[in-house]
Amino acid sequence: MDGLIVVGIVALLVIVASEHLGERTGVVAPLTLLFLGVAVGLIPQIPNVTLSPEIILELILPPLLFASAVAMPVMDFRRNLGPISTLSVVLVIATAGVLGWFFHSLVPGLSLAGGIALGAIISPTDAVATSIIKSKGVSHRLVTVLEGEGLINDASALVILRSAIAASAAGTVSFVMVGLDFLWAVLGALVIGWIVGEISIRIRSKVTVSSADTVLSLTVPFIAAIPAEYLGSSGLVSAVVAGLITGHHGARLIPPDHRLTTKQTWSVVSLVLEGSVFMIMGIQIGALLDDLRADTLTFSHALWMALLAIVITLLMRTLLVMPLLALGRHRIREKPKDTPKTRLSINDRQRRIDAKGVKLSKRQAANCQNTTGLQRRIDRAVADLRYYQEAKLTNRDGIVMIWAGMRGGVTLAAAQTLPYNTPHRAFLLVTAFLVASISLTIQGGTLGWLIKKVKPTPQTPPSRADRTRLIRVMVRAFESVPVPPKLRAALGKEENEMLADARGGALALATRLFDALSEEMVNEMRPNETFVGISLSTDLNKPKIDREIAALAVQYALDVADAQRCALIAARDSGNIDSTLLSAALANLDADQINLELHLHPDHH
Numbered sequence: 001m002d003g004l005i006v007v008g009i010v011a012l013l014v015i016v017a018s019e020h021l022g023e024r025t026g027v028v029a030p031l032t033l034l035f036l037g038v039a040v041g042l043i044p045q046i047p048n049v050t051l052s053p054e055i056i057l058e059l060i061l062p063p064l065l066f067a068s069a070v071a072m073p074v075m076d077f078r079r080n081l082g083p084i085s086t087l088s089v090v091l092v093i094a095t096a097g098v099l100g101w102f103f104h105s106l107v108p109g110l111s112l113a114g115g116i117a118l119g120a121i122i123s124p125t126d127a128v129a130t131s132i133i134k135s136k137g138v139s140h141r142l143v144t145v146l147e148g149e150g151l152i153n154d155a156s157a158l159v160i161l162r163s164a165i166a167a168s169a170a171g172t173v174s175f176v177m178v179g180l181d182f183l184w185a186v187l188g189a190l191v192i193g194w195i196v197g198e199i200s201i202r203i204r205s206k207v208t209v210s211s212a213d214t215v216l217s218l219t220v221p222f223i224a225a226i227p228a229e230y231l232g233s234s235g236l237v238s239a240v241v242a243g244l245i246t247g248h249h250g251a252r253l254i255p256p257d258h259r260l261t262t263k264q265t266w267s268v269v270s271l272v273l274e275g276s277v278f279m280i281m282g283i284q285i286g287a288l289l290d291d292l293r294a295d296t297l298t299f300s301h302a303l304w305m306a307l308l309a310i311v312i313t314l315l316m317r318t319l320l321v322m323p324l325l326a327l328g329r330h331r332i333r334e335k336p337k338d339t340p341k342t343r344l345s346i347n348d349r350q351r352r353i354d355a356k357g358v359k360l361s362k363r364q365a366a367n368c369q370n371t372t373g374l375q376r377r378i379d380r381a382v383a384d385l386r387y388y389q390e391a392k393l394t395n396r397d398g399i400v401m402i403w404a405g406m407r408g409g410v411t412l413a414a415a416q417t418l419p420y421n422t423p424h425r426a427f428l429l430v431t432a433f434l435v436a437s438i439s440l441t442i443q444g445g446t447l448g449w450l451i452k453k454v455k456p457t458p459q460t461p462p463s464r465a466d467r468t469r470l471i472r473v474m475v476r477a478f479e480s481v482p483v484p485p486k487l488r489a490a491l492g493k494e495e496n497e498m499l500a501d502a503r504g505g506a507l508a509l510a511t512r513l514f515d516a517l518s519e520e521m522v523n524e525m526r527p528n529e530t531f532v533g534i535s536l537s538t539d540l541n542k543p544k545i546d547r548e549i550a551a552l553a554v555q556y557a558l559d560v561a562d563a564q565r566c567a568l569i570a571a572r573d574s575g576n577i578d579s580t581l582l583s584a585a586l587a588n589l590d591a592d593q594i595n596l597e598l599h600l601h602p603d604h605h
Helices: 002-025 029-041 054-071 074-079 081-106 112-122 128-134 140-170 175-205 210-230 235-253 256-283 285-292 299-333 346-355 362-366 373-390 395-403 409-415 425-454 464-479 485-490 493-499 505-516 519-524 545-574 579-600
Strands: none
Touching (some): 002 256, 029 128, 029 256, 029 285, 029 425, 054 140, 054 210, 054 235, 054 256, 054 409, 081 112, 081 140, 112 140, 112 409, 128 140, 128 425, 140 395, 140 409, 175 210, 175 235, 210 235, 210 256, 235 545, 256 285, 299 395, 299 425, 373 545, 464 545, 464 579, 485 545, 545 579
16 A cells, blocks of 8 residues: 555656646656656566556546536537537548558458457547647637547547447447447437536535535536446546536636636646556556567567558548638638628627617526527627638648647557457557557657647737727626615715726725725724725724725625626627637636635635
8 A cells, every 4th residue: 555655646746747847848748758657667677567448538538528628618619519520520430440441451360340449549639739739829729629629539439449349249340330329429428418517517506615616526527427338328428518518607607716726626637637647558568568479460560550550540630631621711701692681791790789788588687698599699600700700720720730630548548448359459559559659759749840830820819809899898797787876975086986997996996995994904094094085983893884885895896796707608608709808807807806705705715
């Protein structure tokens, strides 16, 4: 037991050191951890390590994908669902089929179903590329597509792998049964993930202690994945859907301090789990090579086959990505029909939307909706069209997208699920390991250099129109909350001017009033001295108008924050404002509210 504790502590320290080293050298932490794992695995004095693939597939992957899905804006995911689904489903199926024929042709005794199983293992990409390109200033849409692909393609590959293994055991491949199995894996996971996400986020909204809420959030990916796997659907897709639902409803239902605590905890969990995947992957090389010595096929055969497999995956990715981007640009360039609706420019439509007032039901208002269902769909369609025109993906983006399709830790874990009676199983496992490690090393190590040379579409700051719409949303929400008459009457000119600032005046004023009423400040003041236009008394035991006014200011500030958050969520749902700008505005609003609540209840934070 003591030895395991020491190993665990050393592993955590290595993960932290590799992360720090990556910031200084530009080499991403997963590559460093992979090399360290391989170095440890090749030391003769260290016993061979073989870990169950379920550790990665069932214990590590669900929370990792869940955390990524929570951080993914649903609006961006929906807008890029076409390229995301094409890369994560169509490309995975096509690549698995081509690689399956390739392995079936070259590996003696390996059936076509067995070859497709290995092809499915090698097909999914790793999320390492996303962490690299995020720091290189590429367009937000390119990052979104690659992140979305990483959320789904592991699940697609594992479903194909499961079907191929079943077909290999049966001796025949039924494409109808494979298709039905794939359909159920996706649809069943969508339903289960949606139910778990909707129920869990509402249960969490009733929890009043942030630490308890965080612990509850850690269970959600497993609550979504386990029943899905038990029913024969994809646990990973279920965890992703639950994460998307959680991220979408979190800003409306979960208090800001709870979300901040949960976000920080999940960032630590993700760091440890992701680092563990690559260390586990590298450290198993010793056991893989020992098993390969008993095979008739050698390491050199595995190396050549891995290199050819990498070339095939890149060719398949090129054959799909470039036409996909060209088709997307062609659809944007298509001239719309000359009808009264399409004669209006997008900006004219947007101005009409911004100027429109709509009467809402109580339920719609409670759900932070500022338009009816039909109007919201129209708003969303207009905003989507503007997004596609402003965030086009070019051929330069396509080159980066192709090279970013590297393999990772899931490849080796999935390979270890191959049945033990698979012909040349040890050889296939070493081949899968070489594909993943070489792909990570070459593509991951040169992706930053490629971005500098190719110069894909850079990330541009939010447009002036988006900023104007954001300010308009904030001001309207601010104006919708009436100032309590007693509060306005008690304030001086300076404080009333502060209240006119829709970007945080109410929160700033409430904080100043609370500070003025703190016991330390009151004791330092002379009797009848005034602060922010309010007369304060040194007798704290008597009921005073000062505390009443401060309480009114605090409640008014919280009401304004709630109204502005609701307005931002409504703007997010209609897609009228850039998602990065909205996320920043929501984060600033949360920070202001947490700061005010920290003044009010310092012992609760």
